[in-house]
Amino acid sequence: MSPRPADISGPSLRSLAPLRTPLRCKTLSVFSTPTARIIGMHPYNDSRQASLQAHFIVIGGGIAGLAVAYVLANAGHHVRVIEKRGLGEPAGGLRVPPNLSKILRKWVGADELKRTAVRCVGSPFLDLATDSRVGYIHWKPAVMEETGGEFLMMHHEDVHRMLYDLAVGAGADVLLDTSVVAIHPGTDALPNPSVSLSNGQVLTADFLIGADGPNSRVREVVLGEDDDAEPGGTTVYVASVPASEMRADPTLREFVRTDEWPIWMGANRSMCGHYIRATNEFNITLFMHKNDPDAQSGEEGWEDVILSSGLDQSQHGSSVQKLLKLAPKLVRTRFMRRPEGVPEWIDQTGRIVLIGEAAHPWFPCGTHGASMAVEDAVVLGRLFSNLRSWSQVPSFLSAFQELRQARCDAVLESDVANARLVALPPGPMADARNADMHRQLDDWDEGALKENFEAIAEIFGYDAGDAADEWWVDWGRFGNKLDEGGPGVHLVNFDVQVVAVETE
Ligand SMILES: Cc1cc2nc3c(=O)[nH]c(=O)nc-3n(C[C@H](O)[C@H](O)[C@H](O)COP(=O)(O)OP(=O)(O)OC[C@H]3O[C@@H](n4cnc5c(N)ncnc54)[C@H](O)[C@@H]3O)c2cc1C
Structure with a gap:
């Protein structure tokens, strides 16, 4: 079936044009390729059992660690996850784009997802100081359908807990409140790596998976050098506010009237918001970029809770000021860059592998941090569901990095560019952006439609299980x-x- 141009036309998609960065990864041409290609031609067999069962220790029980634990345990492997924190830690909202929602839907079912997720219908672009509307993206159901998933909005904790239940239900052993304090790669004589834990235990396995986030210790072992992180120029603040209090306020009511993801655009600063925990709470995320007084503070990570009263409010219009009054405390995190990137995801012994933010540190609260982490987990787990012989392992691991790295690099570039685009300082670039967002339906032609839809299909239409199965x-x-x-x-x-x- 070819998509009908009439279904996807609209001024909304036109405004997506500046929000994308050309991708270097495989192009999915939705106008010349059958829908099955996008949604996935191969049956996604989540229950394939590996004939050779290996022992994995996963360091870090965040989104990536729990997802990979689930997929590996489901394939019959023995999995132990070590997580230094617990469940229910302070967090904010996650956008769950179609490339992630299609995975979660397969794992827990549409009904379970609906209990905590809300489908995003569109994004109004607003002026941070005046609340006036600059543009709008309509996430049209017909477009999203073509990608095989939905654009959902959820709380980080709800996704985390869902993955915890899945991993434990599949037989993974998850040890909470326990840190890995040392990592010991194997030797020629004994290739198995081991870890020392904060409780004094030493555990050995066939493989270690470093899923310990942006500040990864496992990465230092894999690369054989200290972390070279330096401030990336952005600090991010997240909080949630009760939706009932917003409904009671005439200024804030309109943001909870529809299932939208509004984005407020300011100078070196932006804010977005959306429903979380079904429609019970509203997440707010503030991005402060270089030159903003609140941009040069905080640490990478999610442990820093600060008072919102300390933030500079001079750029905020009445709705943002009111939202911040309803959120007395914010979680603060900082974007750090690694100038050399993470060139190797697998250590020299071929027994330690990085996934999630340990492999590709993300832009905090970008749209794809969690989706890339879960895609990694699916690809690695699917590859190891084919395990029959130890001699396959090097090809599985190199395929994993080969399949994932280029996509993660390209999607990260796009996430960072989008964040910067909505925080341009006043000037010709901001004017051009606003003019583009204003453009109307009759500006569209078939070429623009195709171009924009192909960009969406490349990111949202990806099916991680298919990518691994195709390689196999x-x-x-x-x-x-x-x-x-x-x-x-x-x-x-x-x-x-x-x-x-x-x-x-
Ligand atoms: C508590 C928390 C809240 C978050 N909230 C949001 C949010 O609101 N919005 C958003 O967009 N993103 C949020 N993120 C980030 C988001 O989870 C990631 O961008 C993405 O999902 C990739 O996940 P990851 O598993 O690779 O990394 P992370 O989510 O960072 O998970 C890494 C895990 O490893 C654990 N860990 C680290 N070192 C050790 C060690 N030595 N021993 C044992 N365990 C260790 C950490 O405690 C953490 O749970 C949050 C992350 C955390 C940890």
């Missing part, structure tokens, strides 16, 4: 056949496997 069908299973045919044949990269396919 195209490359992985041939490695397996050769493995069985002759001892010592060991495929670790794509070039070798191309030759193998041709000579079959």
